[in-house]
Amino acid sequence: xxxxxxxxxxxxxxxxxxxxxxxxxxxxxxxxxxxxxxxxxxxxxxxxxxxxxxxxxxxxxxxxxxxxxxxxxxxxxxxxxxxxxxxxxxxxxxxxxxxxxxxxxxxxxxxxxxxxxxxxxxxxxxxxxxxxxxxxxxxxxxxxxxxxxxxxxxxxxxxxxxxxxxxxxxxxxxxxxxxxxxxxxxxxxxxxxxxxxxxxxxxxxxxxxxxxxxxxxxxxxxxxxxxxxxxxxxxxxxxxxxxxxxxxxxxxxxxxxxxxxxxxxxxxxxxxxxxxxxxxxxxxxxxxxxxxxxxxxxxxxxxxxxxxxxxxxxxxxxxxxxxxxxxxxxxxxxxxxxxxxxxxxxxxxxxxxxxxxxxxxxxxxxxxxxxxxxxxxxxxxxxxxxxxxxxxxxxxxxxxxxxxxxxxxxxxxxxxxxxxxxxxxxxxxxxxxxxxxxxxxxxxxxxxxxxxxxxxxxxxxxxxxxxxxxxxxxxxxxxxxxxxxxxxxxxxxxxxxxxxxxxxxxxxx
Ligand SMILES: Cc1cc2nc3c(=O)[nH]c(=O)nc-3n(C[C@H](O)[C@H](O)[C@H](O)COP(=O)(O)OP(=O)(O)OC[C@H]3O[C@@H](n4cnc5c(N)ncnc54)[C@H](O)[C@@H]3O)c2cc1C
Numbered sequence: 343x344x345x346x347x348x349x350x351x352x353x354x355x356x357x358x359x360x361x362x363x364x365x366x367x368x369x370x371x372x373x374x375x376x377x378x379x380x381x382x383x384x385x386x387x388x389x390x391x392x393x394x395x396x397x398x399x400x401x402x403x404x405x406x407x408x409x410x411x412x413x414x415x416x417x418x419x420x421x422x423x424x425x426x427x428x429x430x431x432x433x434x435x436x437x438x439x440x441x442x443x444x445x446x447x448x449x450x451x452x453x454x455x456x457x458x459x460x461x462x463x464x465x466x467x468x469x470x471x472x473x474x475x476x477x478x479x480x481x482x483x484x485x486x487x488x489x490x491x492x493x494x495x496x497x498x499x500x501x502x503x504x505x506x507x508x509x510x511x512x513x514x515x516x517x518x519x520x521x522x523x524x525x526x527x528x529x530x531x532x533x534x535x536x537x538x539x540x541x542x543x544x545x546x547x548x549x550x551x552x553x554x555x556x557x558x559x560x561x562x563x564x565x566x567x568x569x570x571x572x573x574x575x576x577x578x579x580x581x582x583x584x585x586x587x588x589x590x591x592x593x594x595x596x597x598x599x600x601x602x603x604x605x606x607x608x609x610x611x612x613x614x615x616x617x618x619x620x621x622x623x624x625x626x627x628x629x630x631x632x633x634x635x636x637x638x639x640x641x642x643x644x645x646x647x648x649x650x651x652x653x654x655x656x657x658x659x660x661x662x663x664x665x666x667x668x669x670x671x672x673x674x675x676x677x678x679x680x681x682x683x684x685x686x687x688x689x690x691x692x693x694x695x696x697x698x699x700x701x702x703x704x705x706x707x708x709x710x711x712x713x714x715x716x717x718x719x720x721x722x723x724x725x726x727x728x729x730x731x732x733x734x735x736x737x738x739x740x741x742x743x744x745x746x747x748x749x750x751x752x753x754x755x756x757x758x759x760x761x762x763x764x765x766x767x768x769x770x771x772x773x774x775x776x777x778x779x780x781x782x783x784x785x786x787x788x789x790x791x792x793x794x795x796x797x798x799x800x801x802x803x804x805x806x807x808x809x810x811x812x813x814x815x816x817x818x819x820x821x822x823x824x825x826x827x828x829x830x831x832x833x834x835x836x837x838x839x840x841x842x843x844x845x846x847x848x849x850x851x
Contacts, residue, residue, distance in 0.1 A: 417767050418760050418793040420833075423841040426792050429503035432845055438788070439838045441483040442831045445824035455818060473810050476817065484785040484820045485512070485813050486805035490535035493807035496784075497543045504795040505803055508634060508781060509536065510548035512806035512813045515557045519614060525553040526618050528808075533625045545779060545802040546634040546666070546750070549622060551646045555615030559608060563645035565601040568594050576600075580609050582616075582652040585686040585694075587644050589678035595716040596641055619649055623657040627664050632695060634750065637668035639703040640719055641710070651683070655692055663695030663748045670701030671731035672720045680734050684741060696738055697750040697781075700731055702819075728758065735762045739778070743769040748777035752804065754787035756833060763797055776800070786820070789837045 420426060427435060444450050454476075462468045486496035486507070497507030511532045516522045529549055536544045552560060570576045571588040588594075604612065626633040635650045637643060650667040657664040669676055680696070687694040701720070708718045721727045731753065738749045739762065751762050759780065771778050780794045784805045795801045806816050824831045 417797045418763050418790075419796065420756075420789060420793055420837065423837060423844055425796060426789060426837065427841045429792070430788075432842070435838055435842055435845075438483065438785070439835060439842065441479055441785070442824065442835045442838070444479065445821055446831065446835065451821045451824075454821065458814065458818065477810055480817050480821065481810055481813070484783070484806070484817060485810075486784055486807040488807065488809050490531055490807070493532075493805060494535055494539050494543075496805060496807075497539065500803055501540075501543055503792060505791055505801050506542060506545040506779075507784075508546040508548055508802045508804045509544055510804055510806045512808045512816050513550060513553040514812075514815055515550070515552035516554065517556055517558070519556065519611060522554045522556060522615065522618065526621070529554070529622055530625060533622070533629055533631065536629055536631055544631060545800070546632050547622075547626060548634045548636060548804065549619075550636045550638065551615075551619070551649055552638055552642060554618040554622075555645070555649065556611060557642065559611050559615065560642035560645040562601065562604065562608060563612060563648065564642050565597045566604065567644045567648055568597040569601055572597070573600075578603075580604060580612060581648075583655050584648050584651040585655075585690075586679070586682040587647045587651070589675050589682055591675040591678050593640070593675070593711070593716065593719045595711065595714050616649060616652070619653050620656065623653050623664055627657060632664055632666055632748075634666045634697055635668060637670050637697075637699065637701070639706055639710075640673070643670075654687075654695065655690065658687075658693050658695065661693050661745070663693045666695030666697050666748065666750060668697040668699055668752075669734065670699055670703075671734050672701035672704065672727040674719055674721055674730075676730055677734055677737075680737065684737075684747065688746065694747045695750075696747065697752050698731065698734055698738065699752045700727055700755070728755070731755070731758055732761055736765055739765050739769055739771065742766075742771055742777050750779045750781050750802075752781040754782055754790060756787075756790055759790050759794060763794060763799060766799065767797075783820070786824075786831060787834060789834050 430438075457463070457468075457472055463472065486493040486509070490509075493507070493509055497509070500507055509532050511525075511528045513525050513528065516525055529547070533547050536547065566576075566578055567581075567587055570578055570581075571592070572594055622633055635646065638646060647667060650665060654663065654665040654667070669680055673679075683696075684694055704720055707720050711718045721730060735749075735751055735758065738747065741747045742749055751758075753759060762780075766778060778800065780791070780799050780801045781804055782788070782791045782801070784803045791801045791803060806813055
């Protein structure tokens with residue numbers, strides 16, 4: 343019962359203050375805006391953005407209602423396989439099927455991971471053989487190339503399928519300013535490379551803040567921001583204007599005692615990191631290309647949000663967001679934080695760019711919380727995560743329909759894709775609305791990408807690229823995600839197999 347109350351409160355928060363009432367994702371009934379806008383105006387002026395009582399929900403287990411798919415979800419067609427895979431050659435279909443099949447066979451994945459992490463890789467001959475094999479299989483399937491030229495060519499090939507590319511120079515975190523500067527060069531080269539490509543081939547350039555700001559500093563800044571959230575009198579002299587980073591429902595167990603203030607050296611490093619991000623924003627602005635900031639784990643995410651929001655306040659202008667942050671819907675406080683950020687951005691007249699994901703750091707988040715004796719910040723059930731994702735998507739789609747903000751719906755979940763497509767369709771958001779982009783990882787959920795593209799939506803593939811040894815941690819994560827019969831590539835494999843069979847029969851007859 344408590345869970346239903348909490349959920350009702352969250353939905354009320356998400357719905358109450360929009361300029362029109364938010365329709366549930368599964369409803370196509372138009373809302374009445376006139377009566378609610380007065381309520382919204384009054385309610386908004388009373389809103390305390392630092393953590394209003396309105397946004398408070400008890401930390402409790404949320405359960406979900408079963409979501410019914412509206413009739414209009416039939417706009418995504420997975421039955422007409424000829425149409426779905428019309429842009430994919432038979433040889434590519436065969437290779438993709440084989441790679442996804444291999445990635446689903448657990449003993450193959452286990453063996454591959456064991457070899458990759460073993461001392462065998464220290465022997466040059468073994469290393470060359472293993473990397474050569476991976477390059478022709480998993481790397482080709484899940485990565486866009488080893489450098490910007492190869493990534494650009496892969497993005498060009500996506501155009502045949504009506505898709506665009508998000509270029510992600512796949513770097514892991516940096517520990518010092520030197521590696522941040524080196525990484526920065528890679529990001530700048532990526533933005534520069536898009537200028538030689540035809541317009542609209544690349545939709546976004548991706549950045550990981552932990553690659554341009556030392557990880558330890560992100561932890562320190564997150565600690566201080568969290569402490570200030572708990573103790574509003576705590577002063578942070580270096581802090582710039584930002585949207586709210588926490589809500590009353592945000593966990594604070596990472597910071598149990600008062601952190602030391604930043605040293606002058608740390609303050610200087612923070613400024614350097616911010617300057618790196620602002621340089622990327624400026625380059626993106628000049629290339630007319632939005633910058634997508636990835637979300638990472640909760641120990642550093644407050645600092646990432648802080649840097650993203652403070653840059654967005656400077657660069658997101660005239661209803662044209664240049665900087666997009668990422669919201670992880672698997673976090674229990676995601677809905678509250680989204681609500682507060684949109685309201686603050688609205689008040690400042692800044693368009694908000696949001697990439698919505700479920701979240702990828704589930705095990706480490708749960709382990710950390712449990713090791714400190716706290717409740718996990720992640721929804722207790724997968725159903726709650728699904729509901730959180732769908733509710734946040736619904737809330738943002740309503741805002742888009744009203745002309746505010748911009749949204750990247752990054753998911754492989756077919757149900758979420760169908761629901762959002764139906765809602766967007768009902769709201770009249772399609773190709774004409776440049777503010778909505780669906781996105782899937784390169785080599786993953788291709789049938790969903792084609793289906794959404796065929797239905798008239800803008801769709802991008804998130805394309806990691808870089809030297810094979812640099813992207814290896816990313817490839818290992820993909821192998822992990824695709825293993826087993828219940829992996830997210832199951833639908834793709836099934837549809838590809840059926841299409842190959844159909845083509846074979848058509849060729850024979
Ligand atoms: C374009 C793109 C960009 C991305 N960028 C980021 C990013 O910046 N940061 C980031 O963290 N992730 C990012 N991701 C990964 C994303 O967060 C997911 O890990 C991945 O996409 C799977 O979620 P899904 O929406 O595709 O849904 P599904 O295919 O349905 O996957 C659901 C997954 O959610 C997980 N899960 C979440 N909550 C629970 C729960 N309570 N109980 C059990 N399982 C749960 C499970 O592992 C499950 O496999 C990105 C994904 C895409 C497609």
